[in-house]
Amino acid sequence: MQAQSGERLEVLLSAKEVATRVEQLGRRITMDYQGRPLILIGILKGSFVFLADLCRAIDLPLAVDFLALSSYGAATRSSGIVRILKDLDHAVEGLHVLVVEDIVDTGLTLNYIFGHLRARGALSVKMCSLLDKPSRRQVAVPLHYKGFEIPDEFVVGYGLDVDERYRNLPDVCRLIRS
Numbered sequence: 001m002q003a004q005s006g007e008r009l010e011v012l013l014s015a016k017e018v019a020t021r022v023e024q025l026g027r028r029i030t031m032d033y034q035g036r037p038l039i040l041i042g043i044l045k046g047s048f049v050f051l052a053d054l055c056r057a058i059d060l061p062l063a064v065d066f067l068a069l070s071s072y073g074a075a076t077r078s079s080g081i082v083r084i085l086k087d088l089d090h091a092v093e094g095l096h097v098l099v100v101e102d103i104v105d106t107g108l109t110l111n112y113i114f115g116h117l118r119a120r121g122a123l124s125v126k127m128c129s130l131l132d133k134p135s136r137r138q139v140a141v142p143l144h145y146k147g148f149e150i151p152d153e154f155v156v157g158y159g160l161d162v163d164e165r166y167r168n169l170p171d172v173c174r175l176i177r178s
Contacts, residue, residue: 004165008176009156013148015170018130018158021147022050025128026057029098029145033060037123039095043113044068044086045167046102049159050130050147054100065090069109082112093121098145102160103131105152107139114141131155131172148172 003009040058042051044066055064068086097117104110110127117125128145135152150172156162157169166175 003175006178008178009166009169009173010176011171012150012153012155012174013158013172015158018147018172019053022053022130023057025145025147026054026059029054029057029128030059033058033062033096033098036096037094039063039065039090039092039097041088041092041097041099041113041117042066043099043101043109046159046161047100047130049167050102051100054128063090063095065092067113069113082109088120091120092117095122097122097125099125099127101127101129102158103133103155104129104141104143105133105136107137107141110141110143111139130158131160 065088070083126144130147132146132149154175155172156166156175157171157173161167
């Protein structure tokens with residue numbers, strides 16, 4: 001895919017690297033949740049590609065639901081303010097919840113989600129993120145399953161976007177603006 005004017009894309013993680021890691025995460029989650037009622041909660045919109053691949057890599061009965069939150073808008077840095085745009089359709093009470101996120105940087109969004117779901121009666125809440133950017137962490141969050149640790153660069157592709165662009169890239173790419 002061609003980058004827009006004034007932008008350049010560099011592959012950080014290839015589609016093959018991502019697929020291999022997603023399969024590994026799926027196997028580990030399958031082992032960890034044997035015999036437990038599991039619901040995956042994808043954080044829209046960025047996690048939808050990762051969630052789709054991950055749930056196919058998990059060999060267990062499970063449910064799927066979605067939360068939509070915003071802390072970015074059209075910017076490339078988090079505003080620090082978390083807003084719920086779409087809440088869950090189903091109750092999580094009595095279920096083990098695995099939150100599936102595209103990327104964790106400041107930790108503010110996941111910290112908010114963790115408290116939100118615990119207050120709703122989930123038996124447990126664990127976090128799974130494709131990407132982790134620990135150098136930007138403002139709040140310590142428990143990240144139980146992690147695909148890749150990446151440097152403090154803005155990335156797009158494999159569901160991640162900037163202003164709704166580049167989600168359909170098969171690779172995770174650095175977005176470089178000139």
